Amino acid sequence: MLSRGVKQLGRLRPCSQGILPSFACRGFASPTLPELTKDRYPHVKRGEFAKLDQNHLKFFRDLLGENRVLNDPSDCEIYNVDWNRNVRGYSDCVLKPKTTQEVSQILSFCNEHRLAVSPQGGNTGLVGGSVPVFDEIVLSLSLMNNIISVDDTSGILVCEGGCVLEYLDEQLANHGLMMPLDLGAKGSCQIGGNVSTNAGGLRLLRYGNLQGNVLGIEAVKANGEILDCLSALKKDNTGFHLKHLFIGSEGALGVVTKVAIQCPAKPQAVNLAFLGVKSFDNILTTFRRAKRELGEILSSFEMIDEQSIGAVMGHLKVKSPIDNHPFYVLFETQGSNDAHDQEKIHRFLENIMGDGTVLDGTVTNEPSKMRAIWDLRERIAEAFLHDGYVFKYDITLPLEKFYSIVDVMRERLGSDVLRCCGYGHIGDGNIHFTVTTKEFSKDILKRIEPFVYEFTSELKGSISAEHGIGFRKPQYIHYSKSDAAIHLMKELKKLMDPKGILNPYKVLP
Ligand SMILES: Cc1cc2nc3c(=O)[nH]c(=O)nc-3n(C[C@H](O)[C@H](O)[C@H](O)COP(=O)(O)OP(=O)(O)OC[C@H]3O[C@@H](n4cnc5c(N)ncnc54)[C@H](O)[C@@H]3O)c2cc1C
Incomplete structure (x- = not known):
């Protein structure tokens, strides 16, 4: 049954804005520190x-x-x-x-x-x-948190690299604008970190990759030289696009100190639907039809499996308006006319529930209720921490094989793990495949890696969809990058940071 509006649920935020999350505030199951x-x-x-x-x-x-x-x-x-x-x-x-x-x-x-x-x-x-x-x-960079300018007409924001994403979004709202990216860590992550990881997030489907919205960057090279590429122009083809050296380079080539970003207008109408479906194939059918029938207003399309939602409901006591389904879909629309958007959404939902593709669902446009539903999706990573140790993989797979990694790994790991599950951005083909155990286990690690990367590579996916390479994946980068590409990355690193002082042991093998 499609219920209009959901129960009022309290908003639980893991951390206060802009403050590095403490262990207690992150709700860790045990205060013990990880091994060095x-x-x-x-x-x-x-x-x-x-x-x-x-x-x-x-x-x-x-x-x-x-x-x-x-x-x-x-x-x-x-x-x-x-x-x-x-x-x-x-x-x-x-x-x-x-x-x-x-x-x-x-x-x-x-x-x-x-x-x-x-x-x-x-x-x-x-x-x-x-x-x-x-x-x-x-x-x-946490004290470099000033907004330098906001242009209401062009929608261009210029700010320092340490501004917290959620703070920027709140400030932009006063100008009728919003950030082109949104992610579960918005209360703590900084725009410099977002740019340095080329963060994806929940609305990439609508607003595109962050790299397409970054107009300019000011960065400091390893030798202290300041590189001013802080162009706030939409069009600027004067020579090499040097800003791209820093987007997604994970702090290995320079420190991002200022950013100019193109920001879209804040939508007048936002609606959120939360649906229960019985199979992964039905998620794909729902996605195909949502793109066709809601096309221009669809801003997000996310999936959650039963074990993932079980972690949020069990550990964090977040309530779900619908339950007992093997899979859940959360989709959001952003438009300029609520009546128009709602009419479209209702027609879409009536059809898709009428033929049994979707079993149950709820839709709302009330901010507090939307927040409560988003918590079910955004707090999954936090909930897993309560299991003990989290093996987290952020991979892109062809959509029809999106969930296959979970099925295959469940066979491989059996009952030796607490959870083996997946959730993520269907709209971008990006699954967050996760295994949890009570504590770190070398044996489990060996059973997951490098298999998970080989599997991804065989399906021509990416071993890092949006989180980057960091310390955990340099030795696996070859599964997604050619030798020539890795060689060029190493040459660039030598050129930009000859003594290798910036983020050693990371990104490059
Ligand atoms: C609950 C949760 C949900 C998340 N959801 C998403 C998601 O949907 N999409 C997504 O892409 N990511 C997601 N992430 C991962 C993370 O939030 C992003 O990678 C984010 O962009 C990191 O920003 P940060 O400021 O925390 O960077 P940090 O974690 O501090 O750093 C990340 C990397 O960038 C480098 N760096 C940071 N700041 C700078 C700077 N100013 N100059 C140069 N290098 C710098 C660091 O050295 C490091 O290599 C999520 C994380 C959590 C905990």
Whole structure:
């Protein structure tokens, strides 16, 4: 039965905006820290970088003042552990610049003294890219959080790299605009981190890849040189498009200090539907028909399987307006005329439920109810943490094979794991395939990797759809990149960062 409107559900936000999530606020099942990366992955050896000493610290304190140089191990702890608690470094130094000039002076000094640096945004990355592997200095962008300009007419936003995504979205709303990307980590992730990972997210289907919306970038190279490519023009074909060097380069080629982004108008009408379906094939049928019948207003199309929604409902006590289905679909529309959009959605739902493709569903345009439904999707990653250890894979597969990785892995892993499941962005062919166990297990890891990457590669998919390569995947990059492409990436790295101080041990094999 199609019910109009859903029960009022409380909004549960994991973290307050702009603040690095603490372990407690992330609701971790146990407060124990993960094993140090150097111990869990002993084959990775520390590079020949200098070790931090009192002279280095004096330079940083003279430049930034006492308060913006963290040196106490307990203050540095949260900057050393990734969001998923997969990896942990042991840096004793976190630097918090406020200006591009300060970033430039820090990097120039680190380059001269061969000190390795790990740039960090909101630390919500899921591939171990944002935290030190050993004792790299953490360069946190969190205090570079100013909006520089918003042009109401062109929709162009210029801001500093440390602005939190949700904060930007809230500020843009005052101008009738919105950010062209949205993701579950929006309360903590920063625009510099989003650009550096070329983040995808929930509305890529409608607004396209972030790289298409970034008009310009200011970045600081490893030697401290400031590269001003902060063009705020939609058209600018003057030579090489250098901004692309930094989009998706995961902090390995430079630090993104400012960004100019094209932002769409905030929609006048938003509707959200949450549906239960009995098979993955029926999800595909629903998607095909939604594209045809809702085409110009469809802004998001997500799927969740039973085990994934079970984690959010069980661990986080988020309520679902419908339950007991093997699969769920969440689709959103954004348009300019609510009556028009609703009429289309209702006709679509009547048809698709009438022929049994969709078993049950609910649709709403009330903000609090939409938020409650989005929580079911956006808080899945957080819920998994309560199981213990999370093996998370972010892959692109051809749509008809999207869910096959879960079926195959369930056969391989049997009952030796707590959960083996998948959810993700159907609209982009991007599944977040996840396995959870009580604690980290080398044996389970070996049964998943490299099989998951071989499987993806055989189906001509991508081993990293949107999260990047980070620390977890450099040795597998060849499954998705040719030797020639990897060679060119290495050449670019040598050119941009000859001493290799920026994010060593990551991205490149
Ligand atoms: C609950 C949850 C949901 C998520 N959903 C999505 C999703 O839908 N789509 C998606 O794409 N990702 C998603 N992610 C992953 C993550 O949020 C994104 O990768 C995000 O873009 C990272 O931003 P950040 O500021 O947290 O970067 P960090 O995690 O701090 O860093 C990520 C990488 O970028 C580098 N970096 C960070 N800031 C800078 C900078 N200013 N200059 C240079 N390098 C920098 C770091 O060194 C690191 O390599 C999700 C994560 C969580 C926890």
